[in-house]
Amino acid sequence: xxxxxxxxxxxxxxxxxxxxxxxxxxxxxxxxxxxxxxxxxxxxxxxxxxxxxxxxxxxxxxxxxxxxxxxxxxxxxxxxxxxxxxxxxxxxxxxxxxxxxxxxxxxxxxxxxxxxxxxxxxxxxxxxxxxxxxxxxxxxxxxxxxxxxxxxxxxxxxxxxxxxxxxxxxxxxxxxxxxxxxxxxxxxxxxxxxxxxxxxxxxxxxxxxxxxxxxxxxxxxxxxxxxxxxxxxxxxxxxxxxxxxxxxxxxxxxxxxxxxxxxxxxxxxxxxxxxxxxxxxxxxxxxxxxxxxxxxxxxxxxxxxxxxxxxxxxxxxxxxxxxxxxxxxxxxxxxxxxxxxxxxxxxxxxxxxxxxxxxxxxxxxxxxxxxxxxxxxxxxxx
Amino acid sequence: xxxxxxxxxxxxxxxxxxxxxxxxxxxxxxxxxxxxxxxxxxxxxxxxxxxxxxxxxxxxxxxxxxxxxxxxxxxxxxxxxxxxxxxxxxxxxxxxxxxxx
Amino acid sequence: xxxxxxxxxxxxxxxxxxxxxxxxxxxxxxxxxxxxxxxxxxxxxxxxxxxxxxxxxxxxxxxxxxxxxxxxxxxxxxxxxxxxxxxxxxxxxxxxxxxxxxxxxxxxxxxxxxxxxxxxxxxxxxxxxxxxxxxxxxxxxxxxxxxxxxxxxxxxxxxxxxxxxxxxxxxxxxxxxxxxxxxxxxxxxxxxxxxxxxxxxxxxxxxxxxxxxxxxxxxxxxxxxxxxxxxxxxxxxxxxxxxxxxxxxxxxxxxxxxxxxxxxxxxxxxxxxxxxxxxxxxxxxxxxxxxxxxxxxxxxxxxxxxxxxxxxxxxxxxxxxxxxxxxxxxxxxxxxxxxxxxxxxxxxxxxxxxxxxxxxxxxxxxxxxxxxxxxxxxxxxxxxxxxxxxxxxxxxxxx
Numbered sequence: 012x013x014x015x016x017x018x019x020x021x022x023x024x025x026x027x028x029x030x031x032x033x034x035x036x037x038x039x040x041x042x043x044x045x046x047x048x049x050x051x052x053x054x055x056x057x058x059x060x061x062x063x064x065x066x067x068x069x070x071x072x073x074x075x076x077x078x079x080x081x082x083x084x085x086x087x088x089x090x091x092x093x094x095x096x097x098x099x100x101x102x103x104x105x106x107x108x109x110x111x112x113x114x115x116x117x118x119x120x121x122x123x124x125x126x127x128x129x130x131x132x133x134x135x136x137x138x139x140x141x142x143x144x145x146x147x148x149x150x151x152x153x154x155x156x157x158x159x160x161x162x163x164x165x166x167x168x169x170x171x172x173x174x175x176x177x178x179x180x181x182x183x184x185x186x187x188x189x190x191x192x193x194x195x196x197x198x199x200x201x202x203x204x205x206x207x208x209x210x211x212x213x214x215x216x217x218x219x220x221x222x223x224x225x226x227x228x229x230x231x232x233x234x235x236x237x238x239x240x241x242x243x244x245x246x247x248x249x250x251x252x253x254x255x256x257x258x259x260x261x262x263x264x265x266x267x268x269x270x271x272x273x274x275x276x277x278x279x280x281x282x283x284x285x286x287x288x289x290x291x292x293x294x295x296x297x298x299x300x301x302x303x304x305x306x307x308x309x310x311x312x313x314x315x316x317x318x319x320x321x322x323x324x325x326x327x328x329x330x331x332x333x334x335x336x337x338x339x340x341x342x343x344x345x346x347x348x349x350x351x352x353x354x355x356x357x358x359x360x361x362x363x364x365x366x367x368x369x370x371x372x373x374x375x376x377x378x379x380x381x382x383x384x385x386x387x388x389x390x391x392x393x
Numbered sequence: 394x395x396x397x398x399x400x401x402x403x404x405x406x407x408x409x410x411x412x413x414x415x416x417x418x419x420x421x422x423x424x425x426x427x428x429x430x431x432x433x434x435x436x437x438x439x440x441x442x443x444x445x446x447x448x449x450x451x452x453x454x455x456x457x458x459x460x461x462x463x464x465x466x467x468x469x470x471x472x473x474x475x476x477x478x479x480x481x482x483x484x485x486x487x488x489x490x491x492x493x494x
Numbered sequence: 495x496x497x498x499x500x501x502x503x504x505x506x507x508x509x510x511x512x513x514x515x516x517x518x519x520x521x522x523x524x525x526x527x528x529x530x531x532x533x534x535x536x537x538x539x540x541x542x543x544x545x546x547x548x549x550x551x552x553x554x555x556x557x558x559x560x561x562x563x564x565x566x567x568x569x570x571x572x573x574x575x576x577x578x579x580x581x582x583x584x585x586x587x588x589x590x591x592x593x594x595x596x597x598x599x600x601x602x603x604x605x606x607x608x609x610x611x612x613x614x615x616x617x618x619x620x621x622x623x624x625x626x627x628x629x630x631x632x633x634x635x636x637x638x639x640x641x642x643x644x645x646x647x648x649x650x651x652x653x654x655x656x657x658x659x660x661x662x663x664x665x666x667x668x669x670x671x672x673x674x675x676x677x678x679x680x681x682x683x684x685x686x687x688x689x690x691x692x693x694x695x696x697x698x699x700x701x702x703x704x705x706x707x708x709x710x711x712x713x714x715x716x717x718x719x720x721x722x723x724x725x726x727x728x729x730x731x732x733x734x735x736x737x738x739x740x741x742x743x744x745x746x747x748x749x750x751x752x753x754x755x756x757x758x759x760x761x762x763x764x765x766x767x768x769x770x771x772x773x774x775x776x777x778x779x780x781x782x783x784x785x786x787x788x789x790x791x792x793x794x795x796x797x798x799x800x801x802x803x804x805x806x807x808x809x810x811x812x813x814x815x816x817x818x819x820x821x822x823x824x825x826x827x828x829x830x831x832x833x834x835x836x837x838x839x840x841x842x843x844x845x846x847x848x849x850x851x852x853x854x855x856x857x858x859x860x861x862x863x864x865x866x867x868x869x870x871x872x873x874x875x876x877x878x879x880x881x882x883x884x885x886x887x888x889x890x891x892x893x
Contacts, residue, residue, distance in 0.1 A: 239470060240443055282443060301576065301584045322470050323575075396631040396657045401539065401547055405631055426529075429630035437615035437744045448743045450615025454622025456527050457603045457780070460613075474622070475571070477529045 015040040015175075017206040017375070018195045020182050020218055023052040024158065024360050026210035027165035028368035029353055033208070033375070034172035040202055041174055042195070044181045048162030051212045052360060054329030055158055056235055056285050057277045058248040059362045060098045062125045062150040063255055065337055066117035068387050072338075073359070074123070075384060076366035080154060083365060087164040091156050092280045096247030098153025099137065100255060101274065101314050102145045107252035114255065115148050125150040139244050139317045155248050155277055158361045165364070185221040185350070192222070192349035205349045208371060213295075213332040215354035222347045226340075226390075228355045230330035234289045234299060235275070236307055238321045240282030249276040251314055270303050272310050284321065286311045290331075290358075297328050331357045339363065341370050341388040351375060352390065395433050412482040427473035427484060428454070428461055439463050439473050440487035462487050497523045497567065499841055500583050500593030502574055502783055505533020507819025507830040507837075508599035509557040514838025516564035518847045523567040523591050525574060525583065531558045533601055534820075535827055537625040539653050542869050550827065551629060577787040581814055595814050595841045598784045599834065602798070602820035605775035607641065607667045607676070611739030612773065620774040624650045627657050635770020639748050640664040641736045642676055642774030643686070645872060650772070651728055661728045662768055665750060666735040667775075669757040676776070678757035679732050685874070735759070739771050777824045777872060784821065788812050792886050796879025797823030798872070805887050806858065808837045816841065823879055824872045825865065832861040 015038050019030040022043030030041045043049075059080065061073045084093055102111050111127070118125045126149050133147035134140050140147075170176060177199070184196035185207060194203045209218045219226035254273025271290030278284050289303060304326060312319045334340060334355035344350045353371050356363050366384070373381045397404065407422035414431060421430035428451045431439070438448040439461050452460040456475040464485040465471040473484075499515050501508045504526035512522045526533070531554060538550025561568070573586040583591045604619040606612065616635060620642070623634040627650070638654065638661045640647050647664065654661050666682070667673045675681035723730050731750075735757065738749040748768055752761025778799035781791060789802040789810040802810045802817050809816050818837045819830035836857040842848040865876065873879065 241469075242443065298579050300578050301582065301590060304576070304584075320469060326576075394633045394636065396627065396633055396659070399631065399657055401656060402549065402551075402628065402631075425630055429626060429632045432626065432634070433630075433632045439615070442613075447613065448615050449613060450744070451618050451622055452606075452613075453604060453619045454625050455603065458619075475528055 012203050013200065014038075014203040016204065017208060018042060018202055018204045019174075019208045019210055020195075021210035021212055021214075021354075022047045022166065022176065022178070023050060023210065023212050024048065024162045024165065024364040025052075025212065025353055025356060025367050026208070027162055027169055028364045029208050029210055029371045030174045030176075031165050031169040031172060032368035032372040034169055034174045035372070036376070037206075039169070039174045040204075041169065041176045042180045042182055042197060043176065043178050046178060047166045047176070048159060051329050051331060052158055052162045054235070054327040055233070055331070055358070055361060056248075056275045056287050057092075057155045057158055057279065057361070058098065058250070058275060059154040059156055060248060060250060061123055061152050061362075062098060062100065062118055062148060063250055064359070066114075066121040066123075069337060070118065070121045070123055072366065072384060073362055074152075076363045077152070077154065079365035079369065080156065087168045089160070089164045089167070091160045091164050093154065093156045094247070095151070095154045097149060097151045098155075098248045098250070099133065100148045101133070101140065101249060101251040102147055103143070103251060103253065103314065105145055107256070108145050111148060111252050111255070118150075123150065124152055137246060137249065139315050141314055141316050144314070153248060156361060157279060161361065161364065165368075182218060182221070185218070187222055187347060187350075190346055190348055192347065206375060207350050209350065209352045210354055212354055212356075212360070213330040215332060215352060219344070219352065222344065222350050224344050224347065224350075226352065228332045228334055228340075229292065230295055231333040231357060232289070232291045232293050232296070233287065233329050233331055233358065234303060234307060234326055235285055235287040235329070236304065236311075236323045236326050238284040238286065238318075239324050241278075241284065241321055242282065243278065244317065245276055245278040245284065245315075247277075249314070250274055251310075253310075270306050272306050274311055274314055276311060276315065283324075284318070286318065286323075292333075295330060299326075299328065331360070333357050338388060339367065340390050341367060341374065341385060342390040343374065344390060394435070410478060410480040412478050412480070412484060414484045415486055421478040425478060427463060427465075427471075427476050427478050427482075430478045431473065438486060446488070495523070495567075495589070496592045497521045498593065498845055499523070499595045499597065500581070500591045501525065501597045501599060502583065503533065503599035503601055503819070504528070504531035504568075504570070505599060505601050505819060505830065506535050506553070506557070506827040507601070507834040508533070508597065509554075509561060510831045510834030511597050511599065511818055511838040511841075512566050512834075513557065513560050513564060514835045515842050516561075516566055518839070518842035518849075520838075520842050520845055520847060522564075523569060523593070524561065525569040525572050525585065525591070527571065527573050529571050531561065531568070531570070534621070536629045537621070537627075538827065539628045539656075540649050540869070544869075548869070553827070574783055577783065577815075581787075595816065595844065596787070597816045597818060597837055597841070598787070598789075598802070598810075598821060599817065599819045599830075600780045600783055600821050602777040602824055603780045604773075605672075605778055607673055607773050607775040608670060609641065609668055609736060609739060609773070611741065611745075612771075614739060614741050614745050615743070616741065616745030616769055617739055617771045617773065620647050620650050620772045623770075623772040624653065627653055627659065631657075633657070633659050634772065635745075635768065636660060637662050637768045638770045638772060639736065639766065639768045640772045640774065641667050642776075643682060643730070643732065644676070644774055644776065645686075646777070647772070647774035650774075652726060655726045655728060662766060663729040663731050663734075665731045665748075666733075666753065666757065667773075668735050668737045668751075669753070669759075672775075673757075677735060677753075678755075679753065680755045682732070736771070737763070740765070745769055745771055777820070779821045779823060781821055784810065784815070784817060787815055789815060789817075790890070792883065794823075794879045794882055796873060796875040796882065801883065803887055803890060804883065806884065807840045807854075808833060809840070811890070822883075823876055825876060826868045826871065828864045828868060829861065832857065832864040836861055
């Protein structure tokens with residue numbers, strides 16, 4: 012019978028990062044239903060934005076992950092187009108100015124350097140911005156990465172470390188005996204193991220159900236437009252205050268816009284612009300309508316009018332794993348020994364992938380060095 | 394060079410119109426595409442690639458490969474093989490510094 | 495805007511479908527990204543032993559006139575940005591066309607053959623050279639080399655000679671992962687001998703006489719003269735491959751190498767001065783829009799690549815979306831026209847506008863007949879491929 016020290020379920024950015032870290036000490040098998048990075052991790056933007064996170068623990072977690080990024084290209088022995096170009100949140104309306112001021116204050120108190128700048132300063136940094144903006148926030152701590160390269164880099168590094176990656180292999184059941192995991196059933200055979208990492212992203216709920224654990228991770232759909240290659244026109248990443256409102260959707264920010272539209276704009280090294288995006292709860296429905304695409308485009312053009320002269324070559328649809336509290340779950344399920352969840356990163360999977368791998372490795376090794384980061388990520392049982 | 398006196402096909406008639414390419418004036422036949430009009434004047438280079446700055450011209454001729462992109466009256470990425478020449482058009486070969494956003 | 499039927503692609507298949515449907519009272523919109531209708535027809539020119547010259551442009555003009563007479567709505571110089579359920583077509587101008595039924599008739603595109611220097615201005619797909627020569631009447635070059643020997647490239651080489659263009663030779667491509675049998679003389683000859691019965695011009699006739707029997711095929715390869723055989727003044731080099739296209743800002747020359755029966759280099763290199771190189775890598779069905787619409791696909795070598803799965807009425811796996819023409823497999827315009835007629839009738843029937851449904855049976859027979867009688871065919875195994883599609887469709891429906 013086939014055996015492994017650990018089975019990682021899911022070949023996205025989280026699963027590959029976790030498998031890579033676990034492989035240092037274990038024989039690991041990674042199971043992926045389709046292709047590496049083919050779902051959520053291959054249909055997202057490229058921002059590693061810290062200043063959009065909620066002040067407090069989310070910022071602390073993001074900063075810990077961001078520090079790992081600084082050495083990641085060296086460690087993974089490949090370029091992931093990681094750039095510390097800073098990030099900007101545009102403020103389009105006077106009524107957003109107040110809450111953005113408060114937001115910036117709280118970020119600075121949480122130890123994140125964010126500056127409120129006026130429209131003129133913003134335009135000096137990003138020459139293609141609209142003249143109608145009220146101002147912007149700017150942080151040098153924001154960065155960007157190519158998510159496709161990142162997932163491939165983790166996957167290759169994992170392979171080099173001995174991880175057995177199996178594509179087109181679907182998990183159909185998880186075998187438990189006396190409250191502990193003993194094996195994984197796949198459509199291509201049985202693997203005996205005492206450790207399973209559920210890194211199935213938006214599908215993590217379906218996997219958790221196999222051990223009888225209800226997990227409320229639901230898919231939140233995000234649509235992003237991709238432009239033709241154009242000369243460099245965007246430095247770092249640009250969000251807008253409406254994005255912050257849509258992301259946190261708190262009462263104080265007012266009513267959510269249609270389709271949850273908020274700007275997220277970045278440019279790849281090859282010149283393509285990634286123009287986001289929407290945030291909607293529509294299940295796994297991939298059908299979209301022209302209004303949605305038009306809304307994303309017209310919102311972006313309002314902030315960066317020159318985008319009106321750029322051709323869109325395609326759009327992508329990603330399902331982000333939404334947990335409800337803006338944080339992922341990284342925890343061993345109580346009562347099911349050996350079943351660990353590392354999922355629910357919503358739109359922060361790219362930003363948090365490096366730390367997630369390390370946290371899972373620390374958790375399963377029973378170490379206490381990351382207790383402060385793991386504690387708030389525990390599974391809430393009610 | 395144009396083909397005249399085809400043994401099988403009827404000769405094509407058409408009024409001549411004037412257009413500008415990279416600052417020079419040329420004549421085209423009414424109804425023909427930018428790519429055909431330029432090739433009739435032996436002009437093959439329509440743009441330069443973004444990274445290596447290598448010259449590019451017509452490849453597929455049916456709008457699929459996007460190699461023949463030109464800048465037309467300020468509009469970027471117009472396909473020369475699908476777009477008809479119109480009187481007094483201003484066309485510029487596409488290169489990085491010619492893109493205006 | 496609302497229509498009964500929205501057709502994407504105004505080539506032979508799309509236009510005939512539009513005409514048949516409109517004749518039965520269906521309201522039709524037809525979209526194309528070209529400034530005029532006709533598609534691949536516009537560049538076609540060859541001699542048909544039965545009916546004389548096939549002048550594609552004339553046929554396109556006739557079909558186009560019918561479209562106008564039937565008050566079909568044209569949307570030219572428009573790109574399709576997306577198809578949204580059930581069913582809305584978004585155009586690049588922002589116009590949105592709502593259709594009870596959709597026909598995707600996007601035709602085919604050409605495969606490229608990767609040869610060093612292929613991005614230089616002056617290198618073009620053979621189909622581009624065909625349009626320039628026969629439609630625009632502009633010489634693709636003053637001295638032209640053609641890479642790739644197949645029914646399409648031979649036909650177009652003939653068209654070029656007809657137009658008084660100097661073709662310095664037709665060569666094999668360099669052997670590579672992508673060239674397949676196109677770079678191997680022995681296999682190529684055997685492939686070309688499949689077309690013996692449908693030879694439209696002197697090039698193919700030459701092969702036909704020479705290559706009817708396997709023994710002679712082998713001898714022909716072994717004793718093929720190194721200077722090529724001249725037909726219509728054009729040397730046909732079945733034992734020479736182009737290994738590089740050279741030039742600073744545009745094509746100046748090609749580097750040519752002698753090859754053995756299997757396409758491996760075995761001789762010295764020579765340089766031939768040219769200002770234009772036409773690459774014939776073969777056609778493949780153009781299915782992108784059908785993919786976007788969610789249609790399921792199958793890969794079938796026999797029909798030329800990935801095609802949307804469809805039944806004998808040419809309906810895809812997405813209810814209400816039909817397909818016709820080269821997107822269903824690489825064939826000549828006559829087959830595309832008959833497929834268009836068929837799908838136009840099927841949709842008229844669905845809308846309750848067809849008076850005599852026996853017409854559909856007749857139209858199906860006509861598609862098969864056109865396939866049998868095709869003057870130029872590209873895929874020798876097309877009929878086997880079509881049977882496989884039918885099997886796959888039945889299998890899927892029984893799932």
